[in-house]
Amino acid sequence: MAGNWKMFKNPAETTAFFEKFLPQVAGATHCEIVLCPPAINIPAAVAATAGSRVEVGAQNLYWKNEGAFTGEISGPMIKAAGAAWVIIGHSERRQFFGETDATVLERTKAALAAGLKPIVCVGEMLAEREAGETEAVLHQQFAGGLAGLSAEEFARVVIAYEPVWAIGTGKTATPEMAADAHRIIRGRVEAAFGGNAAAAVRILYGGSVKPDNVKGLMAQPEIDGALVGGASLEAGSFASIVNF
Numbered sequence: 001m002a003g004n005w006k007m008f009k010n011p012a013e014t015t016a017f018f019e020k021f022l023p024q025v026a027g028a029t030h031c032e033i034v035l036c037p038p039a040i041n042i043p044a045a046v047a048a049t050a051g052s053r054v055e056v057g058a059q060n061l062y063w064k065n066e067g068a069f070t071g072e073i074s075g076p077m078i079k080a081a082g083a084a085w086v087i088i089g090h091s092e093r094r095q096f097f098g099e100t101d102a103t104v105l106e107r108t109k110a111a112l113a114a115g116l117k118p119i120v121c122v123g124e125m126l127a128e129r130e131a132g133e134t135e136a137v138l139h140q141q142f143a144g145g146l147a148g149l150s151a152e153e154f155a156r157v158v159i160a161y162e163p164v165w166a167i168g169t170g171k172t173a174t175p176e177m178a179a180d181a182h183r184i185i186r187g188r189v190e191a192a193f194g195g196n197a198a199a200a201v202r203i204l205y206g207g208s209v210k211p212d213n214v215k216g217l218m219a220q221p222e223i224d225g226a227l228v229g230g231a232s233l234e235a236g237s238f239a240s241i242v243n244f
Contacts, residue, residue, distance in 0.1 A: 085119060122138055
């Protein structure tokens with residue numbers, strides 16, 4: 001169960017969040033719990049979660065370890081700050097910041113080389129969904145990004161399916177719609193890396209996940225967890241999703 005805070009909270013607010021959140025998930029041993037705050041909050045999050053089962057991630061990384069890339073942060077920097085995970089190819093990165101399938105592959109390889117665990121995002125826009133192109137889009141994103149990994153690299157990746165039309169809109173894919181997309185992705189994994197990889201890979205659902213719909217989503221065998229946006233910003237809300 002992963003939370004993506006996007007561009008919210010400062011270090012003090014991060015510390016306050018975990019003071020409320022950690023006691024509410026102390027008994028949650030059924031899943032891994034990951035929070036991905038803005039990069040400037042990673043040290044506060046790492047300090048606040050020390051000794052707990054909750055892990056910290058970044059929301060993006062650049063594929064070079066260092067250099068003249070103003071404003072970017074690298075995998076080794078994220079790792080040194082104490083984070084263990086990183087989100088790659090989120091729809092907002094694709095939509096607003098020019099992320100492509102090719103750069104998703106570059107970032108994923110860089111994350112793995114730095115010893116980070118990538119959560120790699122795929123998903124279609126509303127116009128693509130309405131045009132019946134969901135499967136084609138997922139095939140293309142998988143082929144251009146994840147299929148370029150070696151089998152050993154792929155085994156260390158988590159995938160998140162995010163229908164872009166359901167992110168921050170209040171619209172949610174029905175559990176059945178989400179499961180269908182997850183089946184498509186798992187089929188791509190099987191074709192590229194074999195049946196064992198398809199069975200082992202974890203595919204999260206992301207798209208307006210909330211306390212009141214998480215149970216129905218998680219009842220689908222194809223859905224292995226959630227990537228939560230807005231509902232991860234409030235401790236009680238995210239705790240109830242974790243404890244679904």
